[in-house]
Amino acid sequence: MKINEAEQAIKAILPEKRFRHSVGVSETAGRLAEMYGANKEKAELAGMLHDIVKYFSDDELKTIILRKPGTWSDSLDYSDKLWHAPAGAIYIEETYGIKDPEILNAVIYHTTGRKQMTLLEKIVFLADYIEPGRDFPGVDEVREAAERDLNLAVFLELQKTIIYLLSKSQSVYPKTFEAYNDLVQQQK
Ligand code: DGI
Numbered sequence: 637m638k639i640n641e642a643e644q645a646i647k648a649i650l651p652e653k654r655f656r657h658s659v660g661v662s663e664t665a666g667r668l669a670e671m672y673g674a675n676k677e678k679a680e681l682a683g684m685l686h687d688i689v690k691y692f693s694d695d696e697l698k699t700i701i702l703r704k705p706g707t708w709s710d711s712l713d714y715s716d717k718l719w720h721a722p723a724g725a726i727y728i729e730e731t732y733g734i735k736d737p738e739i740l741n742a743v744i745y746h747t748t749g750r751k752q753m754t755l756l757e758k759i760v761f762l763a764d765y766i767e768p769g770r771d772f773p774g775v776d777e778v779r780e781a782a783e784r785d786l787n788l789a790v791f792l793e794l795q796k797t798i799i800y801l802l803s804k805s806q807s808v809y810p811k812t813f814e815a816y817n818d819l820v821q822q823q824k
């Protein structure tokens with residue numbers, strides 16, 4: 637699938653604001669890919685498509701996830717906000733025939749991260765957080781880190797996300813903790 641086709645596809649599916657977020661993630665991911673030596677086309681495509689099923693109902697998302705059991709199916713035991721990530725990967729494989737595991741994993745782990753994230757996974761995870769349309773406390777610190785140290789930026793994003801979830805008394809998916817612990821090791 638070409639990037640223009642992906643853009644047209646999500647334009648037809650997503651509300652305007654989420655469409656603009658997706659274009660922002662795609663452009664940011666492409667720029668980070670150039671900076672850190674990842675495949676720019678894959679980063680842009682994964683960024684464009686990462687939230688494609690964001691507005692499907694919880695029942696639809698569950699049904700999609702259960703069609704293809706994998707190591708992410710345990711997300712059904714956690715927040716429903718996690719489901720659009722693995723469901724999105726299954727959806728783009730089934731609907732557009734995207735089979736590249738690097739792209740699919742970047743979509744699957746864009747919300748939670750996991751330990752030993754690939755370069756492309758880190759880039760899409762980070763682009764989702766710092767694209768120009770985002771505005772939440774601490775985002776500028778992560779944006780600045782992203783310009784010089786990819787692992788530091790991903791670490792800060794995970795740290796802020798976990799602190800935020802704890803402050804709202806929400807559950808934290810174990811893979812998010814695993815991603816955080818993994819990156820703590822690399823901060824020395
Ligand atoms: O889909 P987006 O809004 O662009 O962003 P996202 O896919 O990163 O979703 C973020 C939401 O997921 C945010 O409201 C926090 C929530 N969330 C709930 N539980 C967890 C979680 N995020 C992580 N990383 N880990 C969790 O356990």
Ligand code: FE
Pocket residue numbers: 686687720721746747
């Ligand atoms: Fe998302």
Ligand code: FE
Pocket residue numbers: 746747761764765
């Ligand atoms: Fe995110």
Ligand code: FE
Pocket residue numbers: 657661686687764
């Ligand atoms: Fe997103």
